[in-house]
Amino acid sequence: MSITQEQKAIIKSTAPILKENGKEITSIFYKQMFENHPELLDIFNQTNQKIGTQPLALANTIYFAAENIDNLQILMPQIKLIAHKHRALTIQPEHYPIVGKYLLLAIQQFLGDKSTQDILDAWAAAYNIIANIFIDIEKQLYDELGPSEEDKGFVPLIIVKKEVIAHESIVALTLERPQNGKMFKFHVGQYLTIRIRKDGNFHNRHYSLTRPFDGKSYSIAIKIENMNEIKGVV
Known part of the structure; x- marks a missing residue:
């Protein structure tokens, strides 16, 4: 064109x-x-x-x-x-x-x-x-994600640790992929996209990764927002 x-x-x-x-x-x-x-x-x-x-x-x-x-x-x-x-x-x-x-x-x-x-x-x-x-x-x-089509879309993650911080306004989550699924190396400043289903639709949010890559988990911090379609769900 x-x-x-x-x-x-x-x-x-x-x-x-x-x-x-x-x-x-x-x-x-x-x-x-x-x-x-x-x-x-x-x-x-x-x-x-x-x-x-x-x-x-x-x-x-x-x-x-x-x-x-x-x-x-x-x-x-x-x-x-x-x-x-x-x-x-x-x-x-x-x-x-x-x-x-x-x-x-x-x-x-x-x-x-x-x-x-x-x-x-x-x-x-x-x-x-x-x-x-x-x-x-x-x-x-x-x-860059490799040949597996599964790895190129959303994949399930398990919350293995949850910590409430900053006077209960922020929740820190540690997430792992089940069954030793592939974890992708990331760099400082990159983010993880979380997809939640609510009221018949998926809702996507980008969260900054808060800890260096350790090969087995992702860590994010979620701020409780007043105007949020998925408040109370994540």
């Missing part, structure tokens, strides 16, 4: 619209996508949807990509960070066309009479380029 200079010019000229109205556009996007693909509710953070941080984060990411459409390499550090989260959520290549479809519909709906086929084609071309960058990086990240 390629993008023409004319399409780049269109992206740059319409990017300010996204900067000023991005949260509204991405809120339309999420609403329509979830209505038609409720299975994707298992991937996205519902608390962040309700308080508006996830639509705003998506809007900012799209805007920065549009602003730097001539040099997407400048965004690679941010793209790689997002790609790691995508792997943690088991996002797959087939999800990207769905996201692209409803993103374009949201842009079209917001622009109304100002929407033209040239604008939509330009944004489609830009989205496909960015999506393919994510897909390629995420394939590399999945490959």
Whole structure:
């Protein structure tokens, strides 16, 4: 997939619209996508949807990509960070066309009479380029986990130690994989993604790993939050 200079010019000229109205556009996007693909509710953070941080984060990411459409390499550090989260959520290549479809519909709906086929084609071309960058990086990240497909998704973990700290506002958990399952080495600053099922949907949270890798367990600390879809469950 390629993008023409004319399409780049269109992206740059319409990017300010996204900067000023991005949260509204991405809120339309999420609403329509979830209505038609409720299975994707298992991937996205519902608390962040309700308080508006996830639509705003998506809007900012799209805007920065549009602003730097001539040099997407400048965004690679941010793209790689997002790609790691995508792997943690088991996002797959087939999800990207769905996201692209409803993103374009949201842009079209917001622009109304100002929407033209040239604008939509330009944004489609830009989205496909960015999506393919994510897909390629995420394939590399999945490959790092080895040949087992089981290891590339969510795996069961057992709580082997629980400690309440910081005046009962934080719970420290030590987790192990049952039946001597493979444990993956990690580095300082990385996180573990926990998936909990509640009210018919999965809810995912990223927690920083708090202790060096010992080859047999993961340690995380969970802060009790007031606004949390999974409060009292983890």
